[in-house]
Amino acid sequence: MNLKIAVLPGDGIGPEVIQQAIRCLEAIEESFDHTFSYKEAAVGALGIETVNDPLPQKTLELCKNSDAILFGAIGNRQFDHNLDTRLRPEHGLLKLRKELDLFANIRPVKAYKPLYDRSPLKKHIVENTDFIIYRELTGGIYFGEKKTWDQGRKASDVCEYSEKEISRIAHLAFKSARNRRKKLTLIDKANVLESSLLWRRVVSAIGESYPEVNLEFCYVDHAAMRLVLQPNSFDVILTDNMFGDILSDEASVISGTIGLLPSASIGAKNVLFEPIHGSFSTAKGKNIANPIAAILSAAMLLEHFSLFEEAMVIREGVDRALTKGIVTPDVNNKTKYGTSHVGDFIADFIVDHHDEVTM
Ligand code: IPM
Ligand code: MN
Numbered sequence: 152m153n154l155k156i157a158v159l160p161g162d163g164i165g166p167e168v169i170q171q172a173i174r175c176l177e178a179i180e181e182s183f184d185h186t187f188s189y190k191e192a193a194v195g196a197l198g199i200e201t202v203n204d205p206l207p208q209k210t211l212e213l214c215k216n217s218d219a220i221l222f223g224a225i226g227n228r229q230f231d232h233n234l235d236t237r238l239r240p241e242h243g244l245l246k247l248r249k250e251l252d253l254f255a256n257i258r259p260v261k262a263y264k265p266l267y268d269r270s271p272l273k274k275h276i277v278e279n280t281d282f283i284i285y286r287e288l289t290g291g292i293y294f295g296e297k298k299t300w301d302q303g304r305k306a307s308d309v310c311e312y313s314e315k316e317i318s319r320i321a322h323l324a325f326k327s328a329r330n331r332r333k334k335l336t337l338i339d340k341a342n343v344l345e346s347s348l349l350w351r352r353v354v355s356a357i358g359e360s361y362p363e364v365n366l367e368f369c370y371v372d373h374a375a376m377r378l379v380l381q382p383n384s385f386d387v388i389l390t391d392n393m394f395g396d397i398l399s400d401e402a403s404v405i406s407g408t409i410g411l412l413p414s415a416s417i418g419a420k421n422v423l424f425e426p427i428h429g430s431f432s433t434a435k436g437k438n439i440a441n442p443i444a445a446i447l448s449a450a451m452l453l454e455h456f457s458l459f460e461e462a463m464v465i466r467e468g469v470d471r472a473l474t475k476g477i478v479t480p481d482v483n484n485k486t487k488y489g490t491s492h493v494g495d496f497i498a499d500f501i502v503d504h505h506d507e508v509t510m
Contacts, residue, residue, distance in 0.1 A: 152185045152186075152456060152458065153185070153186045153187070153188075154185070154186075154187045154188070154218045154219060154456065155187075155188050155190070155216070155217045155218045155219075156176075156187055156188065156189050156190070156217060156218065156219050156220070156221055156452075157190055157191075157192060157210075157213045157214045157216075157217035157219070157220045157221070158173070158189050158190065158191045158192070158220075158221050159191070159192055159193075159194045159210065159214070159220060159221070159222045159223065160191065160223040161194050161195045161196075161197070161222065161223040161224045161225045161240075161430065162195045162196045162197065162223075162224055162225055162226055162227050162240060162430040162432065163224050163226065163227065163429070163430025163431050163432040163434070163435050164223075164224060164428075164430060164431045164432075164434050164435055164440035164490075165195075165222075165223020165224035165225070165430060166223060167435075167436070167438070167440055167442070167490050168223060168224075168426060168440050168441070168442040168444070168445035168490065169221060169223040169445055170442075170494070171442035171445060171446060171490060171491065171493070171494025171497075171498075172221060172442065172445040172446050172448060172449040172494075173189060173221075173449075174494050174495070174498045175446050175449055175465055175468070175494065175497055175498050175501060176189075176449050176452075177498070178498040178499075178501035178502050179453065179458075179461045179464070179465070179501060181502060181505075182464075182501055182502055182504070182505030183458075183460075183461050183505070185458075185461075189221075190213055190217070192207070192209060192210035192213045192214075193207055193210055194206060194207075194210055194222075194225065194240075194243045194244070194247070195224075195225035195226065195227065195240035195241075195243050195244070195430075196225075196226070196227035196229070196230060196240045198210065198240075198243055199230060199238060199240065203238070204243075205225075205237075205238065205239065205240050205241075205242050205243030205244075205246070206242070206243040206244075206246045206247055206250075211246075211247070211250055214247065214251060214421065214423075215250075215251065215420075215421065217421070218422075218456075219421075219422050219423070219424065219452050219455065219456075220421065220422065220423040220424065221423075221424055221425075221445075221448065221449065221452065222244075222423055222424065222425035223425070223426070223430075223445070224425070224426065224428065224429050224430040224431070225240045225241060225243060225244050225429070225430060226240050226241060226429050226430040226432070227240055227430065227432060228432065240430075245293070247423070248288050248289055248416060248423075249289055249294065251418050251420070251421040251423070252289060252418040252419060252420070252421075253288055253289065253416035253417060253418040253421060253422075253423055254287065254288055254289045254290070254316065254319060254320055254417070254418060255285060255286075255287070255288060255319075255320045255323050255416065255417040255418075256284075256285070256286040256287075256288040256395065256399075256414060256415075256416045257283060257284070257285055257286075257323075257327075257414060257415045257416070257417065257451075258283065258284040258286065258399045258402070258403075258412065258413075258414045258427060259281075259282070259283045259284075259412070259413065259414075259451075260280065260281075260282055260283070260284065260382075260399075260402045260403065260405060260406060260412065261280065261281045261406060261411075262277045262278065262279070262280040262281070262382075262405060262406050262407070263406060263407075263411070263470070263473055265473045265474050265476075266406060266407040266408070266411075266473065266482065267407070268407075269406075269407025269408060269482065270404075270405060270406065270407040271404060271405075271407075272379060272382070272405060276379075276380070276381070276382065276383075277382065277383075277405060277406075277407075278383065279383045280382040280383045280405055280406070281383070282382070282383075282385035282386055282387065282388060282402075283327060283331075283386075283387050283388070284388045284390070284395060284398065284399050284402060285320055285323060285324040285327070285387065285388065285389045285390070285395075286390055286391075286392065286394075286395025286396065286399060287312075287316065287317070287320050287390070287391050287392050287395065288392060288395075288416055289316075289392075290311070290312050290313075290316045290391070290392060291310050291311070291312060291346070291391045291392035291393055292308050292309065292310040292392065292393045293392045293393065294392075295308055295309030295310055295311045296308075296309040296311075297309075310344070310346050310391075310393070311346065312346045312349055312350065312391065314349070314353050317349065317350055317353040317354065318353055318357055320389065321353065321354045321357045321389060322357060323417065324387050324389040325357060325358065325360075325361040325364055326361075327387050328361070328364045328386060328387040329361060329363060329364055331386055331387060332386040333363055333364050333365055333386070334364070334365045334367070334385075334386035334387065335358075335364050335365065335366050335367070335386070335387045335388075335389060336367050336368070336369050336374070336385055336386075336387070336388050336389070337350060337351065337354050337366065337367070337368050337369070337389050337390070338369050338370075338371050338374045338388055338389070338390040338394055338398065339351065339368070339369075339370065339371060339390065339391070339394070340370060340371050340372075340394075341368065341370070342370060346391070347391075350391065351368060354366070354389065371390070371394045371397075371398070374388075374394075374398060375397075375398065375401060378398065378401050378402055378405070379401075379405075382402070382405050399427065403427055403428075407482070408441065408481045408482055409427065409428045409444070409481075410426075410428055410440070410441025410443060410444055410479065410481045410482070411441065411443050411444055411447065412426065412427045412428070412444050412447075413425075413426055413427065413444050413445070413446075413447035413448035413450070413451050414426070414427045414448065414451075415448070415451045415452075415455065417455075422452070422455055424448040424449065424451050424452045424455075425445075425448055426444030426445045426447075426448055427444060428441075428444055437489075438489035438490045438491055439479055439480050439481075439489055439490065440479065440490050441478075441479040441481050441482065441490070441493070442479075442490050442493050442494045443469055443472070443473075443493065443497075446465060446468075446469060446494070446497055447465070447466070447469060449465065450462040450465040450466055450469075453465070464500075464501050464504050464505075465497065465501065467500070467504070468496070468497035468498075468500035468501055468504075469497060471496075471497075471500055472493055472496050472497055472500075475496075477492060477493055477496045478493065479493055
């Protein structure tokens, strides 16, 4: 298969983890006879520094014309005080989501056995946790009308959703649940918010076309509690932009390190894959950043194009690295390995695995 991949390494540790993800993709190309092309472009702080735009036009064009986007991380403290929010690195990511209509953000959360002890939760609670969050990404309070008035003494953000915005992500979530443990939890605040009532109505109606999926509703405040009391009671979570943002950060610590978690953002024409950790600027260039979230994002990219066996080999490589203790300091603070060792190990595993199969 030929794939045109737009690579946006971004800020902080973005470039070094993306480098390892690409190493693994190259190992896949070699082993499975695919041809991927990689074209790099600036985003975030780098965009601001070079052309005063966190999402330069050239970058946007490259993304639009790609089959998939591999994204590193965004954010640089230096720009946090920019009063014009359009000149903050984060704005580059928000604009990219909106321009490419990347409406569904998919974040799988899984507890790995060798890491149970790293979790802030007790072992019997974290055991067997394996769920996916479907977060709506281009609507809601993030993108509703924003106003300040009364000389800046009052401000408002509107949370607005349409039936169409809800149904397109709901279908994806139901399909995912159908292929998994057949349970879908809609998380909302339907006891207070009109927009949540709309979510319930639309999602309930769609549920009738997926009779094998068990649909349940959960208020967001209770969901926040259930995520730490019984994380393994979730299978597929569906929620709006804001609740999804907050809950996915909460969920990301369950596995013991945020350094393992990948994500996909799906639109009608474009798809983007990125580790969910941020730019972690203090670790930049120290060879300590965990490349696994970026590498697993590459695996999600392959799955998106139905390259399931290829993705599986990457996942096996990751499992092997964790079991053998080839890990970065976020997983084991006494480790002697760094970013590049973990990447090398997984890339070598991919190539060796192929030799084993073909010999
Ligand atoms: C995320 C991030 C972004 C968001 C920020 C950087 C704008 O927190 O991807 O979850 O809030 O969506
Ligand atoms: Mn977030």
